[in-house]
Amino acid sequence: MSVAVTIESVEKRFQNFPALRGVSLDIQPGELVALLGPSGSGKTTLLRVIAGLEQAERGRVLFGETDTRDLSLRERRIGFVFQHYALFKTMSVAENIAFGLKSRPRAERPNPAEIKKRVSDLLELIQLPGLEKRYPSQLSGGQRQRIALARALAIEPRVLLLDEPFGALDAKVRKDLRAWLRQLHQRTGHTTVFVTHDQEEALELADRVAILHDGRLEQVGSPDDVYDHPATPFICQFLGDANHLPVKVVGSQAFFQDRPVLGGLRQNLGGPASLYVRPQHLRIVDDAPLALPGVVEHLRRNGPLRRAEVAVEGLSKRLDVDLASQVAPAIGERIRLRITHGNLFAAA
Amino acid sequence: MSDASLPYQIEDLAPARAARRVSGESRIVQFVLVVVSLAFLCLFLFLPLISVFVEAGARGWHAYREAILEPDALAAIRLTLFIAAIAVPFNVIFGLAAAWAIAKFEFRGKSLLISFIDLPFSVSPVISGLVFVLLFGAQGYFGPWLAANDLKIIFAVPGILLATIFVTFPFVARELIPHMQSLGSADEETALTLGASGWRTFFTVTLPNVKWSLFYGVLLCNARAMGEFGAVAVVSGKIRGVTTTMPLHVEILYNEYMGAAAFAVASLLAGLALVTLVLKTVLEWRFADAIAASRRH
Numbered sequence: 001m002s003v004a005v006t007i008e009s010v011e012k013r014f015q016n017f018p019a020l021r022g023v024s025l026d027i028q029p030g031e032l033v034a035l036l037g038p039s040g041s042g043k044t045t046l047l048r049v050i051a052g053l054e055q056a057e058r059g060r061v062l063f064g065e066t067d068t069r070d071l072s073l074r075e076r077r078i079g080f081v082f083q084h085y086a087l088f089k090t091m092s093v094a095e096n097i098a099f100g101l102k103s104r105p106r107a108e109r110p111n112p113a114e115i116k117k118r119v120s121d122l123l124e125l126i127q128l129p130g131l132e133k134r135y136p137s138q139l140s141g142g143q144r145q146r147i148a149l150a151r152a153l154a155i156e157p158r159v160l161l162l163d164e165p166f167g168a169l170d171a172k173v174r175k176d177l178r179a180w181l182r183q184l185h186q187r188t189g190h191t192t193v194f195v196t197h198d199q200e201e202a203l204e205l206a207d208r209v210a211i212l213h214d215g216r217l218e219q220v221g222s223p224d225d226v227y228d229h230p231a232t233p234f235i236c237q238f239l240g241d242a243n244h245l246p247v248k249v250v251g252s253q254a255f256f257q258d259r260p261v262l263g264g265l266r267q268n269l270g271g272p273a274s275l276y277v278r279p280q281h282l283r284i285v286d287d288a289p290l291a292l293p294g295v296v297e298h299l300r301r302n303g304p305l306r307r308a309e310v311a312v313e314g315l316s317k318r319l320d321v322d323l324a325s326q327v328a329p330a331i332g333e334r335i336r337l338r339i340t341h342g343n344l345f346a347a348a
Numbered sequence: 349m350s351d352a353s354l355p356y357q358i359e360d361l362a363p364a365r366a367a368r369r370v371s372g373e374s375r376i377v378q379f380v381l382v383v384v385s386l387a388f389l390c391l392f393l394f395l396p397l398i399s400v401f402v403e404a405g406a407r408g409w410h411a412y413r414e415a416i417l418e419p420d421a422l423a424a425i426r427l428t429l430f431i432a433a434i435a436v437p438f439n440v441i442f443g444l445a446a447a448w449a450i451a452k453f454e455f456r457g458k459s460l461l462i463s464f465i466d467l468p469f470s471v472s473p474v475i476s477g478l479v480f481v482l483l484f485g486a487q488g489y490f491g492p493w494l495a496a497n498d499l500k501i502i503f504a505v506p507g508i509l510l511a512t513i514f515v516t517f518p519f520v521a522r523e524l525i526p527h528m529q530s531l532g533s534a535d536e537e538t539a540l541t542l543g544a545s546g547w548r549t550f551f552t553v554t555l556p557n558v559k560w561s562l563f564y565g566v567l568l569c570n571a572r573a574m575g576e577f578g579a580v581a582v583v584s585g586k587i588r589g590v591t592t593t594m595p596l597h598v599e600i601l602y603n604e605y606m607g608a609a610a611f612a613v614a615s616l617l618a619g620l621a622l623v624t625l626v627l628k629t630v631l632e633w634r635f636a637d638a639i640a641a642s643r644r645h
Contacts, residue, residue: 100542
């Protein structure tokens with residue numbers, strides 16, 4: 001079996017709204033894939049189609065060689081984790097985790113001792129040993145999400161599907177759980193697909209990121225791939241911050257208002273184009289042949305970095321510039337910016 | 349409770365306290381409002397209720413016992429219990445089915461169904477009774493056919509049953525619909541992906557989730573099923589000892605100037621109301637907790 005999940009030109013619409021328009025994707029065994037996109041991009045719908053909670057109108061989903069349309073929900077053996085955990089409130093943690101095992105047909109059902117053993121093993125695995133008798137209302141959000149994951153793992157799923165798994169948690173817990181999920185995945189090796197709208201989460205966690213936009217798959221690739229070589233302007237702006245400059249390409253140079261700003265282009269574009277430059281790819285220089293003059297209008301802190309907002313004549317939006325050195329320019333200072341790296345797209 | 353739930357409780361309390369301060373009514377206004385509500389309750393609720401029990405006991409314990417153990421009274425009590433025993437389970441099944449359909453599926457005519465469920469609340473019970481007379485009475489649409497097949501619905505127990513079911517059918521559904529809608533389908537979907545069958549999902553996940561609102565609906569439905577007068581009066585024919593329920597029996601006794609006996613039987617109904625009220629209060633208290641817990645997830 002070379003491919004764990006094959007998604008073949010899946011289409012799905014809700015009333016008249018096309019949620020998925022011909023999405024195809026192969027997922028390798030043991031892979032951790034992120035479905036990334038803004039809300040309304042169809043990422044959750046795609047996850048639910050894989051799970052079998054929604055039916056695709058066209059196209060199909062294969063698990064290995066098996067068409068999932070031939071499988072009942074039970075036979076699909078997927079582990080689905082919801083954003084809001086969907087723990088059974090009336091059951092204890094142990095009963096929640098054991099639910100899948102106890103739901104098996106009598107012949108395949110493990111005996112109570114085995115189930116008990118399995119529950120405590122899983123609690124060990126998710127680093128919450130001894131919580132068997134607690135109820136969901138007595139747990140924190142992060143703990144609930146881990147219990148929900150343990151419950152999904154209990155049925156030994158073919159594929160683990162996580163819908164915004166950390167969406168309802170606060171920033172600190174999100175970060176901790178991210179690292180924890182990464183470790184868990186390395187240990188258990190389940191083929192995992194998770195949905196997120198948080199690009200940072202997707203880039204940090206996933207082996208491959210699949211970016212959806214308006215029901216279409218815009219790009220699939222490793223985090224480095226999609227970040228450094230975005231396939232479309234949308235991805236460029238969606239993954240991290242990017243400044244947009246309307247330019248004109250002549251030969252190997254890009255011109256902003258008749259001023260050359262970027263040279264050495266190998267892409268054969270010619271004519272009007274959109275240049276996207278990340279804040280860290282703008283450097284303040286003393287003087288250089290390819291430089292953009294501007295005035296510092298605002299300084300702010302962005303995590304570990306300081307960032308300057310620079311007004312450039314002919315540009316309605318200020319440019320965000322990450323400051324590499326500790327020496328910051330003063331507000332109102334005239335500076336020159338050099339573009340060290342940019343992504344160029346032909347203007348639509 | 350772990351400390352995780354603590355911040356919520358603090359948050360819950362804080363706005364209430366702030367709101368009271370902001371609204372800023374003086375103590376006098378508060379006092380007047382409370383007194384007015386209490387006075388109203390006393391006049392229209394407690395006073396009549398007490399008078400029922402006082403009147404019932406006016407002729408002493410012996411007369412009270414006799415009034416209740418008299419054969420017609422016993423028959424009325426039996427019939428009332430029988431009607432409730434059938435109408436309530438029917439209501440539970442209908443309520444669950446309707447609430448499930450409305451909360452979990454999207455379909456055409458859903459809002460129409462929701463307003464139809466409320467219909468018995470907006471129609472006078474007398475009309476509800478007359479509808480069945482029109483359908484199944486001797487001059488009704490199905491009357492000749494029923495007569496030919498020797499079936500009696502109107503002026504018989506089946507008619508009382510139909511009228512009661514009609515009048516009570518919104519109770520359980522109306523309690524369940526908002527609760528099930530607020531719960532969504534994630535729990536059920538989880539159970540299904542974990543390999544549970546539809547029935548197992550229903551009995552182990554859905555039913556426990558809504559058990560308090562279901563119980564609450566059953567309680568209200570039961571009180572109405574036992575106490576319904578208007579619709580039942582129209583279809584019953586008031587054949588003593590055969591088609592008289594407790595409320596009808598009370599009326600008959602009262603019309604025959606047997607006040608003490610009427611109040612004795614009425615006190616049983618009032619007792620039922622009191623028990624329902626107490627259970628309802630207890631449930632509301634439990635139920636609020638369950639709702640809060642479900643929101644907290």
